[in-house]
Amino acid sequence: MKELLSERGEVETAPRGALHTFALLLAIPLFIGALTTLIQLLAINPYPEMTRGERLDSAEMCLQHADAQEPDCQDFTPVTLPHVTTLERDTTVVGAHYRLTFDRPASDDLQAFVAPRVTDHARIEVNGIRMSPNSEPDGPLWHDWNRPIYGALPEPVLRPGGNRIDITLTQSDIGRLALYPVYVGEADAIRLTWLSRFAFRTGMVRMNIGLAAILGGAFFALWRMNRRGQGLGWLPLAMAGATIFGWQLAYPNMTPPGSWWRFASILSMHGTAYCLYMFLRDFFQERSRLAFIAVHATMAVGLAILLAGQPVAGISATGASFIGVAIAIICILWILITTPLIARADRIALVLLFGLSASCAVTAWLDSFLVRQVVRLPLGQVAVTLLFAGISWTLVQWLVEIKRQRDRLSESLRDQVRAKSAELDEMYRALxxxxxxxxxxxxxxxxxxxxxxxxxGQLVNTLAYLENSGRDDPVLRNALEDALGDMALMIDSLHSDLEISAALGMIRNRLEPLLDRHHARFEWKVEGDPRFDVPTRSNVLGMMRIVQEAITNAVKHSGADVITVQTGERDIWITDNGQGFDQDVEADRHPSESGLGLKGMRQRSSDIGISLEIDTSDKGTSVHLFW
Amino acid sequence: MTDRPVEIVSAPVDVVIVEDRRETADRLARAVLQLAQVRTCSIARSVREGLFELSQIKPRAILVDLGLPDGSGVEIIRAAQAADWPCDSLVVTVFADEDRVIEAIAAGATGYILKNDRPEEVGRNLLTVLEGGSPISPQIARYLLNLVPQPEEPKDDGLEIRLTAREKDILRLIAHGFKRQEVADKLNITVGTVGTHINNVYRKLEVGSNTQAVATANRLGLF
Known part of the structure; x- marks a missing residue:
């Protein structure tokens, strides 16, 4: 993941230095505390007045003791709801009895009541008639602490004038009895309150169990597919833990009997926090030994406290054992804040999600284990939901990133293939x-x-025949020699590398025998390296033909004995010391009489785009090619 | 290659001409027989006849046309090259173009004869080769220059020669048509020095004559 994110250029370097770390470690609990306070401030009044019902928040209460016979309440004490009775370990109190009174409303609509929150079990009677299920005096204790209790109040139950609600609270292992304000009013409104509170508390817990089970399966599959890294293996374990303690919270009446189950559910909370820490540590490749040791040490201490069962600093053993969980939460947030592997936007979202989750968990812990009730609205169930959201966000972000990378990779591969194919095509075409x-x-x-x-071969053979037979015909011989000469020219031009000097050299080599026969010689003044602007093969061949023709003419017709060939940057001169010729007469001569003839030379020079000047007198002839 | 001073070969030699065109063959035979050093000159008109004459007469030199009715004269040149007596083979060509000369030289020819050359020239060329001379023409000079690596475009076929500035000058002048004597005059050196330089160039190709130099190039896969 490091490689993936670093490509985006959004990697932030983790803060370094002890002071920095210390400040951060201090800031995280403060941050969680601030969030917790904020949540509680926003939940100004979790039990507000109702328009179509009455909130009953004052009652008379008396405690029942184990040795006393029921009914035992002689002296009621007026109390205000919510009212909490904390029970010491060696208490004789077995229950609390509350008596609430209300006037019969004027409305003819069906009436109902709801007790949004009670701890632990509530037996409710209205005007002496039992309204709550599962509350037979000799039956097993039925836990009601995780859900609101609703009951309709049909006409026969109610009396004109004053009515009375008697609520008897008992508990098994929670260590406290608590009653929160009770509502009485029109049944539809009361029922709506009941339903919404049920959904928010019990419903959400049950949803969390489902989520934990589903996510656990999904994470397990993810881990199976990607075992190598990222610590994905911790996630199914965390989800299993969440399922166990979630079950305790959602279905307290459907748990295996015995205290080991309660112990297991507490332990699973620790385990879940531990697994989450380990997951994030591996996932973000966090390597802080300090955090690692701190989490393990405090987890061990917490476990020891739990096993010892002795209260610490006025907090019950169970509550105190959460020290390890608290440290794990701090370390989790620390990882999220300091890891260089998250982009800024994701970091903010994740820190907020996990921070909110942590502060919700704090409310639940405060509500459960603090003797003084300071929490207005415990949000343990919300904590778990937010936690799941945070984990899912992390993983989805990761998967999205992987997909993005893969898309980019395949895109670049496609581009490469396309480019290479084009190259190959071009290569094939060039080939x-x-x-x-x-x-x-x-x-x-x-x-x-x-x-x-x-x-x-045929031409040479014919020439040899002329010579061998002694029947030398000059015209025939000339024609054959010209034909041979032209062929030689063409063959030389095949091998010419378009260099004018070299082409002239080859011409000389060819024509030397001709000059020998006519007792003439070359004055060779080929200097420098003249070049055509467009040195094509046909241009060079054309030039060679003109030069050869000029030399041949000079040798054969002018009676010259010195032929001078000279070059300049862009010039070729062929001059002889012969007797010259009449240009008008020569120009009209038939080409076959003298190779190309003057006409042909002019034609050819204009064809290849060079200029031709012929200057002739009785002192000799000069042919000037220039371009 | 016509301008090398020729020394007289003392021992009389036998020569075979392989040429399918009668008049050409006769003319070459007359040119060869003009030489006092030549004892006999027989004519063969096909590859088969040529190989037969080669084995029967065991000539000192054999002049071979490449385009024969029953195959290529290259076969005869190869046979002469493999012979167990000293036998120079010369390719008989109309134009002495690079393709023909190089093809023959690749097969083991040590020189070339122009079919249409004057009889004296034919004889002189034959003698030059018999004496182990190193003839050169503008075409061959140009070819040698092309073996020199260009700084801007390094050859990657591995075949290259390093020439001194003077050697390059000489080859360039020959390629541009100057005769040995003219080269010597232009560079203010003797004709003999020019010949020495040319021989040095050949030695750089680790061979003794330009013809073998071209053959080496051919073996190295230049063509």
Whole structure:
């Protein structure tokens, strides 16, 4: 995950230094405390007045003692609800009896009552008639602490004028008796109150059990798919713990008998907190030894307190044992705040979610274990729901990130494949072109060589015949030699690398025998490296033909004995010391009489885009090619 | 390759010409027989006849046309190369173009004869080769220059030679058409020095003659 997030460039470096850490560790409990206070301030009055009913918050109360016979209440004490009686371990108190009175409302609508919250079991009688189920005096104790109690008050139950509600509270192992304000009023409104309170408390707890079971399965599957890292294996364990203590909270009357179950459910709360810490530690690759040791040490201490069963600093053993859980929560928040692996937005959301969850848990703990009732609205069930939301958010964020990375990877792979394919296509095309070129070149070569072997050989053979037979015909000989010369030119141009000097060198090599025969010689002044602007093969061949023609003309027709070939940057001169010629007459000569003739030379020079100047006199002729 | 001073070969030699065109063959035979050093000159008109003459006469030199009716003269050149007596083979060509000369040299030819050259030239070229000379032409000079690696485009086929500035100058002038004597005049050195430089270039190719140099290039896969 580190790699994934660091690519986004949103990694924040964890704060370093002991002071920083200390400040942060101090800030986290303060933060949770502030949130807790805020929640309690927002829940100004959890038991408000009703418009269509009456809130009964004053009662007369008396305690029942084990040795006393029922009914025992002679001296009632007026109390205000909510009213809590904390029972010491060695108390003789077995129950509390409350008597509430209300006037019969004027309305003819069906009346009802709801006791939103009681601890632990409530036996309710209205005008002496028992209204609550599961409250037979000799039956097993039925826990009512986790849900509101509703009862309809049909017409025969109610009396005109004053009516009386008697609520008898008993408990088994909670250590306190508590009654909160009771509502009496129109049945539909009362029922709505009952339903909404039931949904918010009992319903949410039961929903949490379902969520824990489902998430546990999902996390287990996730872990099976990704066992290597991220500590996903801790999550199913945490969910199993949540399911166990959730069961205790949701169905206290459907738990295995015996005190071991209660012990197990407390232990599962510790286990859940521990597993969550371990998960986040592995998931965010947090490596603080201090936190690790602190969590383990306090967990061990908590366990010891739980086993010892002795109150610590006025707090019951069970309550005190949560010290480990508290440290785990602080460390969890510490991880979330300091890990460099979360983007800023996600960090804020997660810290808020987990912080809220922690403060809700704090309300539940305060409500359960603090003797003085300071909490208006305990929100243990909300804590668990928020916790699940936080875990899910973390994982979803992770999965989304993975998907994003995978998409990006596959996108880049696709791009690469596309680019490579295009490259390959281009390569194939280039190869095709290359091959085509090669084939053309090879074919041209083959044709030239065929000509060379066939026609060339034939021409030479005919010349040899003329010589061997002694029937030398100058016209025929000239024609054959010209044809041979032209072929030589074409073959040379095949191998020419388009360098004018080299082409001239080859021409000289070819024409040297001709000059020998005519007792002429070259004055060779090829200097520098003249180049055509567009040095194509056909341009060079054209130039070679003009030069060859000029030299041949000079040798054959002018009677010159010195032929000078000279080059400049963009010039070629062919001059001779012969007798010159009449340009008008020469121009009209048929090309076959003299190779290309002047006309052909001019035509060719204009074809390849170079200029041709011929200057002739009785002192000689100069042919000037320039471009 | 016509401008090398020729020394007289004393021992009389036998020569075989393999050429299917009668008039050409006759003319070459006359040119060869003009040489005092040549004792006999027989003519073969096909690969089969050529191989037969080669084995029967065991000539000192064999002149071979490549395009023969029953195959390529390269076969005869190879046979001459493999012979157990010294036998120079020369390719007989119309144009002495690079393709033909190199093909023959790859097979083991040690020189070339132009079919249409004047009889004196034909004889002179034959003698040059018999004396182990190192003839050169503009085409071959150009080819050698192309073996020099260009700094801006390093050859990756591994075949390259390092030439001194003077050697490059000489090869460039020859490629541009200058004769040995003209090269010597232009560079203010003797003709002999020019020849020495050319021989040095050949030695750099670890061979004794330019023809073998080209053959080496061919073996190394340049063509």
């Amino acid at each position: 095709g072109r290359q091959k085509e070129k090669q084939v053309v070149a090879q074919e041209r070569q083959r044709i030239m060589l065929d000509l060379h072997d066939g026609i060339g």
